[in-house]
Amino acid sequence: xxxxxxxxxxxxxxxxxxxASLPQGITIDxxxxxxxxDLARRAADATIxxxxxxxxxxxxxxxxxxxxxxxxxxxxxxxxxxxxxxxAGVAVAYMPGVNRIGAAExxxxxxxxxxxxxxxxxxxxxxxxxxPSDIIVAGIDDLADATVGLLGLGQIGSAVAExxxxxxxxxxxxxxxxxxxxERRLGASYVSFEELLRRSTIVSxxxxxxxxxxxxxxxxxxxxMPPGSYLINVGRGGLVDEAALRAAITSGHLAGAGLDVVxxxxxxxxxxxxxxxxIVTPHVAGGxxxxxxxxxxxCTDNINRYLAGEPLRDLLPAPTD
Numbered sequence: 001x002x003x004x005x006x007x008x009x010x011x012x013x014x015x016x017x018x019x020a021s022l023p024q025g026i027t028i029d030x031x032x033x034x035x036x037x038d039l040a041r042r043a044a045d046a047t048i049x050x051x052x053x054x055x056x057x058x059x060x061x062x063x064x065x066x067x068x069x070x071x072x073x074x075x076x077x078x079x080x081x082x083x084x085x086x087x088a089g090v091a092v093a094y095m096p097g098v099n100r101i102g103a104a105e106x107x108x109x110x111x112x113x114x115x116x117x118x119x120x121x122x123x124x125x126x127x128x129x130x131x132p133s134d135i136i137v138a139g140i141d142d143l144a145d146a147t148v149g150l151l152g153l154g155q156i157g158s159a160v161a162e163x164x165x166x167x168x169x170x171x172x173x174x175x176x177x178x179x180x181x182x183e184r185r186l187g188a189s190y191v192s193f194e195e196l197l198r199r200s201t202i203v204s205x206x207x208x209x210x211x212x213x214x215x216x217x218x219x220x221x222x223x224x225m226p227p228g229s230y231l232i233n234v235g236r237g238g239l240v241d242e243a244a245l246r247a248a249i250t251s252g253h254l255a256g257a258g259l260d261v262v263x264x265x266x267x268x269x270x271x272x273x274x275x276x277x278x279i280v281t282p283h284v285a286g287g288x289x290x291x292x293x294x295x296x297x298x299c300t301d302n303i304n305r306y307l308a309g310e311p312l313r314d315l316l317p318a319p320t321d
Contacts, residue, residue, distance in 0.1 A: 002307060005046035005064075006030035007039060008054045011073060014296055018050070021300035023307065034266060039063055048303060051079060053266060058084040069306045073295050074286060075099060075156070077316055078209040078236060086318035093302055093314050097155035098294045099286025104159035106285035107234050108167075110258030111148070111202055114230050115141040119279055144168040149200030151193075151216075152235070153182055157206035161186040172196055197224045202232060209236035217241065222248035228255045234285040237263040242271055249277050260285040 004022065006015060009031055019028045029046075031038050034054065043049075043064040049056070052073050061067060061084055070080060070092045077094040085092050113119065121135050148164055150157045150173040161171055161182075171188040173179075178190040197203065203225060207213050217231065218241035225231075231254065233240055242263060248254040256277035264271065265283055272278035302313050 001025060001027065002047045003027040003029065003045050004048045004050060004303065005042055006050045007043070007056075008050075008052040008073075009033055011050065011052055014073070014292070017296050018300055021296070022303060026307070036063075043067070048306065050299060050303075052076075053079060055079045056085070057081040058088075061085065061088045061090065069093070069303075069312070071299055071302055073299050075103075076208065076236060078238075080316075082316060082319045091306075091312060092316045093312050094316060095295060095298050096314055098298055099288070099291035100155045100159040102288035102291040103156045103234055103285040104163050105288075106260060106281070107156075107160045107204055107206075107232055108163050110232050110234070110260070110279060110281075111143060111146075111204070111230070113279055114256050114258050115143060115146070120276060123276075146170070146201045147172065147199050148202045148204060149173065149191075149196040150188065150204050150206060151196065152206035153179055153186075153188070154206060156234075157204075158182060158186060160204060160206065161188050169202075172199060194224065197221055198226070201226055201229045203229065204232040205235045205239050207235050207239060209238045214238050215241040217245075219244040219247065222254060225254065227253055230255055231257040232259075233257070234260040237261040237265060246272070246275070249275055 004026060012030055015028060015030050022028065029042050031042055040063045045066060046064050047066050047068050049067060049070045050073060051070060056070065056079055058081065067090050070085065070090055072094040075094060075096055075098060077092065080092055082092060117135055117140055124131065144167055146169040148169045148171050150161060150171065153173045153175050157173065164171055165187055172191045173188045174191060174193045174196045182188065183190060191199065216239050222244055231245065245257060249256065258279045260281045261283055262271055262280065270280045272280055305312050
C-alpha cells in the first residue's frame with residue numbers, strides 16, 4: 001500500500017483536505033519539523049512526497065528507498081535536486097500558474113503600498129498622529145507615473161501586467177526571447193535586461209530560482225536602477241543579493257522594496273525588520289483561498305493519477321547536463 005508523506009511541516013493545515021481526496025486505505029503522514037531524524041523515521045516506507053520548501057537532495061532521497069513520486073504544492077521546484085531525483089528513478093511534478101491570480105494581486109498591492117507609503121501612514125495614525133502634511137511633503141507617488149519592469153513574463157508575470165494596465169504605468173519586460181503575442185495582449189514592450197534596469201522605477205521579479213538566476217539582482221544591478229526606485233520580489237528570495245539590497249536602501253539609492261520571499265524563510269527571520277522602507281510578507285502571495293483550493297485539487301489529482309498508473313501532469317524534465 002502506498003504511503004504519502006508531507007515533508008514540509010508548514011503544509012499541516014492541508015493534510016485533512018488532501019486525505020479526503022485520496023483513495024481509502026492510502027496512508028498520509030506529515031513530518032513534525034525539518035529535522036533529518038524525523039524525516040528518516042517517517043520516510044522509510046513512503047512512496048510519495050509532498051513538498052513546498054524542504055530541500056530534497058541525494059541524502060534525502062536515500063532516506064526513502066521506496067520513493068517514486070514527488071509533488072510540489074506550488075509553482076516552485078527549486079528545492080529538489082533534479083539530477084538526484086532522476087538517478088533515483090523518482091518523478092517530480094509542480095504546478096505552473098496555480099496561484100497566478102493571488103500572486104499577481106499581491107504584487108500590485110506591494111507596489112501600491114510602497115508608492116502610497118501605507119506602512120508609514122498606518123503606523124502614524126495607529127499612534128494617534130494625524131499629520132498628513134508630513135507624508136505629503138515626503139512624497140506620495142502614483143502608479144500611473146511609474147515605469148514597471150517585469151523580469152519574467154510567464155503566467156504570473158503576465159497576470160501582473162494584466163492588472164497593471166488599468167493603472168496606466170509604462171510596462172516593459174525582459175525574457176529570453178521577445179513574446180510578440182504577449183506584447184499585443186498586454187501592452188508591454190520588450191527591452192534588454194540592462195535597459196529594463198535603467199528605465200524601471202519599479203522592478204518586479206517573476207523568475208524561477210536556478211543556478212543561473214541565483215543573486216541575479218545584486219550591487220551592479222541596483223546601481224543601474226534609477227535613484228528612488230523600488231524592487232518587488234514575489235518569486236524566490238535567492239534571486240536577490242540581500243546584502244546588496246540593504247546597502248542600496250540604506251544609502252538612499254533605492255526608495256524601498258516589497259518582498260514576499262527572503263532567502264532564510266525556514267529560519268523565520270525577517271532580515272529587513274529594522275528598515276521601514278522594506279515591506280516583508282511571509283511568502284503568502286500565492287496563498288489566497290482560491291489558490292489554495294486549486295493547489296489541493298491539482299495535488300490530489302496528480303497523486304490519484306500516479307496511483308492509477310495514468311500520465312502525470314506538469315512533470316519536470318530531467319536535467320540535460
